[in-house]
Amino acid sequence: MAEPMRIRATMTGDVADVKVLMNHPMETGQRKDAKTGQLVPAHFIQEVTATVGGATVLSANLGSGVSKNPYLGFKVKGAKAGDKVVVNWSDNKGDKNTAETTIA
Amino acid sequence: MKKQIIGKLLMGMAGLGMALGAISVHASPEGDRQELAKYYTSKYPNIKMEDYVYGALAFDADSKSQYDAIMEFPPFESEVEKGRKMWDTPFKNGKTYSSCLPNGGNQIAGNYPMFDEAKGKVVTLQDAINDCRTANGEAAYKLNDMKTMGVLTSYMRTLSNGMIMNIKAETPKAVAAYEDGKKTFYGRKGQLNFACASCHVQNAGNRLRSELISPAIGHAVHWPVFRGGDNLVTLQQRYDGCFKQVRAVPPPQGGTTMNNLEYFHSSLSNGLPMKASVFRK
Amino acid sequence: MNALRRNVLKGAAGASTVAIAVAAGLLKPTQAMAAWNAPAFDAKNVGAAMKGLDVSSPADSKDIVIKAPDIAENGAVVPVEVTSKIAGTTSIAILAEKNGTPLVGNFTLSGGAQGFISTRIKMGQTSLVRAVVKAGGKSYTAAKEVKVTIGGCGG
Structure with a gap:
């Protein structure tokens, strides 16, 4: 489950533009496996939190309606180049992942 | 005719x-x-x-x-990354794809397919990769196996980004x-x-x-x-x-x-x- | 108390239960903030999902801009961008109204985060994509239709 998460964070004026790509199958629980015909159990990211410079900026709940390998983009005013961006997610099976970068 | x-x-x-x-x-x-x-x-x-x-x-x-x-x-970035690892992994004899393809495999995709006069037939980039594998003692990949040839070329072709397509048919x-x-x-x-x-x-x-x-x-x-x-x-x-x-x-x-x-x-x-x-x- | 705690852990608890749990000191506020809102996400229609989000009859707002395609290239990956120009926006929820479970995501913004979220969603069929924004204790909404077709040439 240690598939890497990717974060890009750049400044546009005084607003940080943060883009995150998580690696996750985001199974809805409704899809049948093409080979076995069995339903593939639901497996999706439920919670995502992001901090910039230590302050929480985003706390998200996701459903299985988010596309495979979820993408999230958000904008943070008052951040500055060099601030640390940390993103955490956890899924419905209790798997977790974290990644960080600094704003370019 | x-x-x-x-x-x-x-x-x-x-x-x-x-x-x-x-x-x-x-x-x-x-x-x-x-x-x-x-x-x-x-x-x-x-x-x-x-x-x-x-x-x-x-x-x-x-x-x-x-x-x-x-x-x-792109949501498929991690797949392309897998292709990069395949590209960088040496064959059992220590050689690599870049050691047997022209120009180290960089900026070449726009030359393919090319007509190989010696073989008397068209060679695709996938063929060139397989030739490289077999010349180094590795088994050829199936052309339509996405887990091998597909993923490898999803990265390999990025090495030719920006190259101008330049297919020649002169002979x-x-x-x-x-x-x-x-x-x-x-x-x-x-x-x-x-x-x-x-x-x-x-x-x-x-x-x-x-x-x-x-x-x-x-x-x-x-x-x-x-x-x-x-x-x-x-x-x-x-x-x-x-x-x-x-x-x-x-x-x-x-x-x-x-x-x-x-x-x-x-x-x-x-x-x-x-x-x-x-x-x- | 044990039953309550179990409910919270199962994720089956509604927002009010979580609030009680916070009050009772069972959950630290930071944990509670991210707790997954099962009733809203399991809801099979927009009304129930909104109820789960503690939203009732949100006002239509032209200050919410939804950037989504007219016709989705592929229903598995539909880019959706929501911008809320409403001052003091604290959360943005995105719903695909005709999905089996319409609520796709609920994004709580804080600490300088702008009223903006960009993501990609799955859509099973042509439907309204709805954004619900909370700001200053009130809720607002806007929607845009996205057509979903089957197939594709992909050339």
Whole structure:
């Protein structure tokens, strides 16, 4: 489950533009496996939190309606180049992942 | 003989009009490409030639903006990353792909497919990769195995991003292979009796049911693609799909017919920049 | 108390239960903030999903801009961008109204985060994509239709 998460964070004026790509199958629980015909159990990211410079900026709940390998983009005013961006997610099976970068 | 074949083809393609009729007079790969470019640009004067790399997306701003949004951070990046690891992993003998491909494998994809005079046949980039593998004691990959050849080329072709497509057919044998590919492209086939050109020349820019049809110029520069951001598909797999859609039996991938088709079809994109790997619907 | 705790852990608890749990000191506020809102996400229609989000009859707002395609290239990956120009926006929820479970995501913004979220969603069929924004204790909404077709040439 240690598939890497990717974060890009750049400044546009005084607003940080943060883009995150998580690696996750985001199974809805409704899809049948093409080979076995069995339903593939639901497996999706439920919670995502992001901090910039230590302050929480985003706390998200996701459903299985988010596309495979979820993408999230958000904008943070008052951040500055060099601030640390940390993103955490956890899924419905209790798997977790974290990644960080600094704003370019 | 050549004139006869082309004459027959044109008879089968009454709708194509004068622009392409001119080809039969001085058939040459560059002449063919220019005639086709003229046909498209006179039909669609507002679409710039450089935008043909986007295929049907060039005809529809709504589609193109989705492409742009997805390509900003493509969901398939980790697959391409797997391809990078495969590319960087040495063979058992210690050699690597870059040690046996021209120019270390950089900026070469636009030269393929090429006609190999020694072998007397068209060689695709996938063939060159397999030649590299077998020369180093490794088993060849299956051309349509997406977990190996597909993922590897999804990265390998990024090494040629920005290269200008530059397919050459200069010798008599090469031109014969090119003409064979052209015959497949313009020849009607299948229960629907469609040629590749029926859709991608005569009806490029029109809708087939809900689908906007892409022009043949620009088709070959961006493969493999990740359809739906997830499902990796090579150019010859796409041909296979086209054959099936017109209810024809597809020739085998990697065989002479497919390779010659890819050779001809790729040359239509000469002058356009390569870009891998991209999103398509 | 044990039953309550179990409910919270199962994720079956509604927002009010979580609030009680916070009050009772069972959950630290930081944990509670991210707790997954099962009733809203399991809801099979927009009304129930909104109820789960503690939203009732949100006001239509032209200050919410939804950037989504007119016709989706592929229903598995539909880019959706929501911008809320409403001052003091604290959360943005995105719903695909005709999905089996319409609520796709609920994004709580804080600490300088702008009223903006960009993501990609799955859509099973042509439907309204709805954004619900909370700001200053009130809720607002806007919607845009996205057509979903089957198939695709992919050339």
